[in-house]
Amino acid sequence: MNPRVVEAVCHDNLTISLTFSNGERRKFDVRPYLQYPVYTPLASVPYFLQGKASHGTVEWPNEEDFCPDTLYLESVPDMNSPLGNAA
Template sequence: MHPDVITVDVLEGYALLLTFANGEKRIFSVEPYLDRGIFRELRDPAYFRSVRAISGFVSWPHEQDFSPDTLYLKSVPATLPKALP
């Protein structure tokens, strides 16, 4: 089991900057999921920015979410872009 997400910031290019409970910062690209079922709604930039860290997951208002395991395993260590306002 991987650490929970405690904060999430939106980056350019449908990416998320995640801070995990162990202090690691990692970048997760949502782009590979944007053509799949319920994730299509995430293509709307305003809706994409509505993401929140909830109970260790990242989630959007219409119940799209990613588990801490997926987020950790499919992300890379953060060393790059700034968060969008």
């Protein structure tokens, strides 16, 4: 099982800075997923910025979310995250 999200910061460029349960800081780009109907509401920056870490993933008010494995496997290391560098 891959690590789960414990902290998330959504940015106005439609990326998310993530901290995982193993201490890794990674960045996930949502833009490639906006072509799928379930994720089109996330194209609205004010709505996107409402995303929060919840139950090991990132969730928005209307219950859009990503599989925690997708967030981990499709994200890239982010040493410049506002959440700090990995330990």
